Amino acid sequence: VATRLTVRVPGDYVLARDVCSYGYFLLAPNRWDPATLTFSRVLDLSEGPALIRIRQEGARHAPARGGDGDDDGVPPGRPGAPLIVMASRGLTRAEQREARRQIGRMLRLDEGEEVIAEFHRVDPRWKKSGRGRLMRSPTFFEDVIKTVTSCNVTWPSTIIMNARLCAVYGRGNREIGRGFPSAKRIAGVKPGRLRARCTVGYRDQRIVELAKMFAAGPRRGGIDVEWFEDPSTPDEAIHAALLQWPGIGPYAAANIMQLLGRYRRLPLDTESIRHGKTILGMTGSDRAIMKAIHAHFAPFGEHAFRSYWFELWDFYEAKRGRSWTWDRETTGRSFTAAKL
DNA sequence: GGTAGACCTGGACGC
DNA sequence: GCGTCCAGGTCTACC
Numbered sequence: 001v002a003t004r005l006t007v008r009v010p011g012d013y014v015l016a017r018d019v020c021s022y023g024y025f026l027l028a029p030n031r032w033d034p035a036t037l038t039f040s041r042v043l044d045l046s047e048g049p050a051l052i053r054i055r056q057e058g059a060r061h062a063p064a065r066g067g068d069g070d071d072d073g074v075p076p077g078r079p080g081a082p083l084i085v086m087a088s089r090g091l092t093r094a095e096q097r098e099a100r101r102q103i104g105r106m107l108r109l110d111e112g113e114e115v116i117a118e119f120h121r122v123d124p125r126w127k128k129s130g131r132g133r134l135m136r137s138p139t140f141f142e143d144v145i146k147t148v149t150s151c152n153v154t155w156p157s158t159i160i161m162n163a164r165l166c167a168v169y170g171r172g173n174r175e176i177g178r179g180f181p182s183a184k185r186i187a188g189v190k191p192g193r194l195r196a197r198c199t200v201g202y203r204d205q206r207i208v209e210l211a212k213m214f215a216a217g218p219r220r221g222g223i224d225v226e227w228f229e230d231p232s233t234p235d236e237a238i239h240a241a242l243l244q245w246p247g248i249g250p251y252a253a254a255n256i257m258q259l260l261g262r263y264r265r266l267p268l269d270t271e272s273i274r275h276g277k278t279i280l281g282m283t284g285s286d287r288a289i290m291k292a293i294h295a296h297f298a299p300f301g302e303h304a305f306r307s308y309w310f311e312l313w314d315f316y317e318a319k320r321g322r323s324w325t326w327d328r329e330t331t332g333r334s335f336t337a338a339k340l
Numbered sequence: 341g342g343t344a345g346a347c348c349t350g351g352a353c354g355c
Numbered sequence: 356g357c358g359t360c361c362a363g364g365t366c367t368a369c370c
Contacts, residue, residue: 152364157349201348206365249365270363343370353360 003091007054007083007103011113015039015056015083017075018107018133020323021313023155024146025135026332027162029170029179034325037076042172042179043102043138045095051088051176052099054107057081073129073317075324083107088176102138111261122300123307131310136259140225141214142180143259148203148210148247150255156333157199164198183214206247213245228260235262263305266297275312 019025019039025032029041037060040053059077083103091099104110116132126132137143149161162180169185170178186194189211191204200207216222227233228241238260242253254267266272268290276282276289280296283289293308300307317323326332 150364152362153348154350154362156351157363160350195348199349202346202365203348247365251364341370344368345366346368347364347366349363351361353358355356355358 001090003087003089003096005085005087005096005099007085007100007109009056009080009083009107009109010111010116011080012116012130013056013107013109013133014075014077014079014130015054015059015107016077016324017130019135020326021131022134022136022309023150024137024143025323026326026328027146027159028166029162029177032324032326032328034327037324042170042177043099044171044179044182045091045098047092047095049171049173049176049179050091050095050099051172052103053086054083054103056083073322075129075322079130106136106138108133108136108261119303119306122303126306126310131313132306134258134306134309137180139180140228140260141183141211144210144214144245144248144256145180145186145207147252147255147259148207149200151203151247151249151252153201159333161198161200161203165200168197183211186211187215203247209246231261235264238262239265258305258309262302264302266294266305266308268293271312272308275315279311279315 016037020032024030025039031040032038033040036055038053038055040051042049042051056077058081085099085103087099111133116130119132120127137146145165146158146162149165150158153161165181165186166178169181169189171182171185172178186208189208191208194200194208195202195204213222214225218224218227228238235257238257239253242248242256243250248256251267251269254265257263257265258267272293273286273289276293276296280293282292284292297304297308313323320326320331
């Protein structure tokens, strides 16, 4: 008998808005169905993979949009309504706890209403839409690998890499689909084979090396995930550690910090330069613009990245409609600036 | 301390 | 179609 779970959420939580808040919601194994406002993916649980579908109680299909500009950005869904989670099979008690933990991490349910309210006090532009939470992955490992697959490539390549990683090395089957591969699985793959089967290019060795570090764990000189996830670990220590990892430079390190809920640093890339020039009216060399962007968002303090990110996200939405209406086969493939 | 060039892939462009 | 060029962060080598 398939398991059904009810997940309680913060009082302001809206699934459609808070899932469709970061590009990773468009990357395998994640799936967002704009027609039914349902999120689904395969989770890796102790007894095996399981497909889970998540929807929010009472959320209905968004009404057809009117003309451009008369959309107030308020997402479909009743804030704070519980999530209904349907699994493709029966889950043991232990697996139910695992699933809740992974879903909680992915949806950022740990960030309560008061955290988002504080962000809105610092930057009131997002109060009306309620934007504040950023979607991430069920595990730290997946967040790190997704970051690496988004470095130095255009978005369509990132989509392909993640799809291939799941299809080739993820657990699952034809019926339920496949999840994201575990660190242990990738750690045992030869770099050349990863490159050939997943088109990760020169990232092959770096990805395998990272997987080995995750798979080894702290006792064998690898990565101590708990230390990174622990809010009491200082930002500086995490940043310094990340920069030592293969394939992780300033952009990736800042992005991973954001994914860990540390929003003070900005992962700036070429997209940021465009944003600085066209939206913020900045001029000068790329270096100068990067510096100016950091300075521009510094006053937002520990919410700097949220302010920056939702400014970018607003830009994409202005061009392509609200993110929860994006179809992954069309809009979802081309939502970055280079394509607009 | 900063920086030129290589790395790999998919997409755009010119023929 | 086919070949060439370019975008996109990180890393190494070298000032």
